[in-house]
Amino acid sequence: xxxxxxxxxxxxxxxxxxxxxxxxxxxxxxxxxxxxxxxxxxxxxxxxxxxxxxxxxxxxxxxxxxxxxxxxxxxxxxxxxxxxxxxxxxxxxxxxxxxxxxxxxxxxxxxxxxxxxxxxxxxxxxx
Numbered sequence: 124x125x126x127x128x129x130x131x132x133x134x135x136x137x138x139x140x141x142x143x144x145x146x147x148x149x150x151x152x153x154x155x156x157x158x159x160x161x162x163x164x165x166x167x168x169x170x171x172x173x174x175x176x177x178x179x180x181x182x183x184x185x186x187x188x189x190x191x192x193x194x195x196x197x198x199x200x201x202x203x204x205x206x207x208x209x210x211x212x213x214x215x216x217x218x219x220x221x222x223x224x225x226x227x228x229x230x231x232x233x234x235x236x237x238x239x240x241x242x243x244x245x246x247x248x249x250x
Contacts, residue, residue, distance in 0.1 A: 204249035
């Protein structure tokens with residue numbers, strides 16, 4: 124019996140892409156290609172349940188029931204544009220602040236640059 128799933132209670136970024144400021148400045152096109160690939164993967168996951176379950180069975184080396192339960196339990200945490208909600212990002216920042224005993228407020232701009240994501244989203248017809 125499932126009492127609740129995290130995505131039913133709040134929006135928390137469950138995955139992400141990390142790049143240095145130098146990489147963002149020096150290789151924005153490479154970063155955009157990686158982002159576009161992630162968006163395409165998310166769209167596949169959302170639109171192709173059976174295909175995704177088959178991939179999960181092979182990749183995770185699990186039976187169909189386990190792959191199906193994993194897919195059904197996690198699919199709602201994916202989106203089709205790679206976006207992260209500000210509320211979810213705030214939760215992640217606040218948890219990191221607690222873990223590092225940081226007392227000052229941390230602005231989104233200190234930890235995230237969505238400029239390349241926004242370009243990729245526009246090119247792919249999102250937002």
